[in-house]
Each structure stands twice: as C-alpha cells, then as structure tokens.
Amino acid sequence: MSEQRTVAVLTEITETTEQPSFGSIHCFCEELAQCAKERGLFFYVTSPSLYLQRIGYQWIGGEWMKRDVPPADVIYNRLHSRQSEHSPLFAELLTRLAVEGGSMFNHRFLHKWEVYRYFEQHEYLHPYLPKTALWSNEDTLEAFLTAFPSVFLKPIHGSQGRGIFRLERSDGTIRLRHSTSASTTTYSSIDTLVSALRRRTKAPMIIQQGLEIHTIDGRPVDFRLLCHRVRNNHWRVTSAVARVAPPDQFVANLARGGELMAINTVLREWYTASDAFQQKQLLKEIAMEAATVLALEAEGLYGELGIDLAIDVHDQPWIIEVNTKPSKQTDMTSAPQTVRPSAKAIIEYCLTLMEEKE
Template structure:
C-alpha cells in the first residue's frame, strides 16, 4: 500500500448550499502530488463528489471543508482526522477510512443504543480511529444506510451514515447470520464493493476439518469426530477423558465432560440445569441414553480430552489473539492465561474464569526459561493456525482468538479457534489495546488497498 498522508478536515461556513470549494496549503497540495488540477473527484467512504481545490496560506496538514460538503458526505460537522491519498491517473482524492462495525443493537425507550458485550470495545475503537485517522460508526444490517451511531462528547448519536470503506462484523448471533435478509445484505455489499470481515462465525467442525490436513498442525490437534452413538462408544473406550461440544457453541456453554473411573464414567456438564443423576457414575452402555436427549437435536462434536497442566488445581488454558497485518501476515497481539472458577471445568471468563499473565501462570509450573520457550511455541502455533485457516476459508478473516492448552510434557494443543473473540479482556495496560490498534490498521489497509486482502 502506498504511503498515506495524515490530514484534518476543518469545517468552514459558506454562503451558498452548493459550495464545492476545499482549501489547502501549497505544501499539502505538493505532498499529495496533485498536479495542476484545480478540479478533482473527492471520495469519502464510497461517495464521490467533484470539488475544486483552492491554495491558501494555512496549516500544512489541514483542509478547509464547507459545511454543506459535510452534509453531502453524511458526516457530522466537526474536525475529523483522516488519511489522504491522491490518484493522479483518475484525479481522485480519497480521504478515509470510514469504518463501520456491524452488530445487533439494543435501545432503551429514549433510543440510547447499547452494543452488549462489545459496548466498551466500540468506544475504544472510536477513540483509536479518531486518534489514528478515520471516522467510525456502529450499525445493524437491517438499518444499513438508514441509521447508524457515532460517538461524540461521551455519547452515541443516531444519524444517517455514509457508505463505509470497510465493515467489521461483530454480530452476536449465528442465527442472524443465516437469515434470508442477511444474505440480501451481504449481496448488497458485494455489489457496492465494500470489504467485509470477519465474514461469519466458524463452527468447531469446520475449523477442525480445515486444519487437520495441515501436516505440521496435526500433532497439536486432539482427535475429533461428529457425535453419534458409535463414535461416542469408540471414544470413551479409547480415551480417559472425552469432551462433547456443540459445533456452534461459545463461552463454554452446553459442554459435557466424560471421565473414566475404573469401569464406570462420571459426567460433568456446563449446561444451565444439570440433571440430578449426573452426580452418579454411569456404565458405558448407559451414557448415550442420558446425554442424547440433552443435545436438543443439535450437532455436537466429540473431542479427545488431553491431560493439561493446571493452575493451583484449577483448569487452565491460554487465549492467543492474532491479527492480520498490513503485509497480509499474521501476528500475535496478546496472550492471557484463563483460569477456571473453582467449580467449573471450562476456563471461559463468561463462566467465572479469571485471567493471568501467561508467564506468571507458566512460571508456577516450570522454570523461567522453559516458560518463555513454551510461550514462544504457543505464539508460533497460533500464527501457523491463523495463516492456515484464513488461507482455506472464504471471505476475509482479520482476527482470530485461539485457545491453547499445555500438556504435562509442556506440549501445546489446539483446543478451539474463535472467529469473533471476546473483547472483555486483554492485557489492560493501554488505553487503546494492541488488538484494537491491529484492527484499525487492518481496516485502513482494506479501505485504501483492497487488493492486499485477496
């Protein structure tokens, strides 16, 4: 992607409604390499407008914008930092990026929006994009082009939004992504040539199916099969521990854990209301009839249980956040250890788990040197997993949350991959976290050079 120039658009009053004169310094005009053309096509988001450029003695990084142009571009009338790039062959000045986050929104009686578990994250993105350069808003696909929300003076404001340069998908519901009207919305984005990532939720089986043929990843993937009576019997005969997970599950919900105890088997579950009989051990031939009715005709997978290291006798795994860079490579933006609650076998924060710095967690089990080496292996495995999955998956993938466990010999195991990782935890040390900065950089790349994301 060619170099971008940071600028700020500044509103100016105008005496007439069709004022299309923008003003900039000769220094900025030269920096953008605008050659002898007073009239150019100005593009913000997906909207082009013919404007005239007037050279004026002023700050070198500012562009004076008539207020009516703000309205024509569907932007609030205020100073906005942007990146700029001029294409001399088509006489087009592109200011951006305009970044939109897609989610499902709750509103109160006064129409104050709430973005559920990503509400604070949306504010974080707003601040990061405003500081870096760009305009950010949140919308629902059913109100696409009709209503969005931008943040200003500590509040979210409703407005008619511009068509964005790029859309970041954070819909909470798999069901919504399969709806007919969502398919119509996706088709519209293709027609408008608007890049859209992370395309959709990835099922656990889909992830397994795409990674299992990667020879270098195979040693790190637990044996996995679709749940059936025959596969269940086979698994619990061969493995001391077996997990049963919904292929579309999240946040550690509706998972079963089978543990072999001599000739009997105990069942643990993260379902909301556990049957009383789960407190008793079962014979092999009785397990299926007790579990199958609780699956509610949904598709589940069977996963080999690995004997993972624990933290103070509590379950532990590691969430590795990976993001795609401007060079179309993957890198790790954060790692946290997730420690399960006292009475839980899953480590998800949504089920009472807590987070810990990875080297502190690993340091309780091994030497400082071994802990650093193990963390490096986890990062390497995560990057290899992200690269393989994004290469094999349709659509644009820009971030992944990868869950890794460490076995008793210190080997990393790939437990799960999440295409919409939680935003409720991270290292917490910076106002704008590295994961948010990575998303902003990726969106900027998509906005100015979509060829790089193919």
C-alpha cells in the same frame, strides 16, 4: 466508495431513549472510534437493519449520536448471533456491500467441526490437534472411551463453555459431568449413557480426546491468544492471557466463572524463566499458524481470531478452540482509559484493506 474512507462496526444494537447499547463490545467501539478519528476515518456503529437505511451511530463529544451515514468501505462484523448471520437482512446487506464495492471481515461464525477439518488438512498442525470426530453413534463414543482416559462432547456451534460434557471410564462405569454443574452422574453401560445424552443434546456434537492439562491449585488452565491480520495473510499476536477454571469446574471460560491471569505469571509457576519464555513463544507461533490456515481455508475474509490453547502435563501444547468473534473481556490493559492494541490493530487492518483495493 465514499470520498472519505469509511469504517463501520456491524453488531446488535439496543436502542433506548438515552444512549444505545452495543452489548459486550460497547467500550471497545469507543476505542475504535478514537483510533479511527486519529487516522482520519469516518467511523460508525450500525446494525443490519440500520445499515440498509444508511443510519449509524457516531461517537461525538463523548456520546453516541444517531446520524445518516455513507456506505462503508470496510465493515468489521461483530454480530454475536448466528441467527442474525442467517437472516434475510444480512443477505441483503452482503448484496448491497458487493454492489458498492465494500469489504467485510470476520465474515461469519466458523463451527468447531469445520475448523478441525481445515486444520486437519495441514500436517504440521497435527501434533497440536486433539483427536476429534463428529459424534454420530455409540461406536464412536466406545472407541474414544477405549482410546483415552477422558473425552469431551462439545456442541459444534457452542460458545462460552456452554453445553460441554466430560466423560471418564472407571471401574466398569462411565462418569458424566456437564460444564454448568459440579455434580457427576454415573452410567453402567454405553447404551444407558447414550440414551441420556440423546435426551440432553439436540445440536450436532463433536467428540474429542480429553487432555490432562496443567493446573493452578488443581484448576485447569488454558490460554487465549488474540491474533490480528496484517498484510499478505501474515498474522501477529496482540494479546495473550491465561484463563483459570473455577474450583470444581473443568472449563476456564470467563462466562463460566473463569479467572484471568497474566500468561507470564502462570508459565513461571510451571517453568524456569527460560523455559517459560520458550513455551510462550511456541504458543504464539502455533496461534499464528492456526490463524494463517483458517484465513487461507475458510470462505470469506477474517482479520481477527481468538485462538485457545492449553499445555498438558507432558508440556505438549494443544489447540483447543478458535473464536471468530473473540471476547473483549480477555483483551485487557492495566489502565482503563488506554486504547487496547487490538483496537489499533482493527483500524490498521481496515486501512490495509482499503489501500489494497485502491
């Protein structure tokens, strides 16, 4: 390892003649750089190709400067493309990192089906798991539509609410809606529905029990709890927000036009102060349990997870999804210049990994 403790963020970089762009985490990288400096760390942002050339961007005097950099003791993987993680460059980077004795966390994207299978192995999470199966044929769809008033089809590699279908059976017909459309298509039989779905879906899909979740003004609400790993595989929640779906939509993702609200504000719409507090604590406990299970079961190292939960009209919490590269849009503070708790948590976890190795 290098003489000075070194942390790098690995992401896609758009290089221009002026300042580079780190995409959706650009401002977050400035916060990380500030935290790292306060803790005496050498910090830079790089990409797979730049890292192999020992080049990175340092935050110096209010701008990002391209510099020769030392090997990283710890790399925080914020690549946003699954294709990048399957590239020869990424494989070469992992080999180089192993030879140099460095660590990487948030090892790779975890898809929806493998996450469900990890959770399924732990019985205490079963009450919070919507029934889920890998969609393979008409029989699976028929069984779910018979068992539940509504079901969802989701691409296992999907993100940001893209490519999701909602299906409901009513009066001998099946109604189909897509997450990017407000219109509904009606089918008279499973066969015609499946034929239509086959034409519109190419990637593997999961089929999942539909939930009648709580709403605000008729708009479905879910919750994003951002969890960070501390020591000994313990986790803590660093931020929690509510996301409200746009009018006439059934997904609350911000990328689909969802609205952020304070979690306390939403829970007080539904509950007394005491019950709202209890529900918030339960959501936090479920999120931390879910993070602990994934850290235990999934290959590689994970230090940051976005856990999406919802509460149904019977006040039952459910685990909806897990994001291994959680958006920083939901991790907000009231003051624009404030360093977010999640930036501090990332740097603290990097220090923990280095101390454990030493």
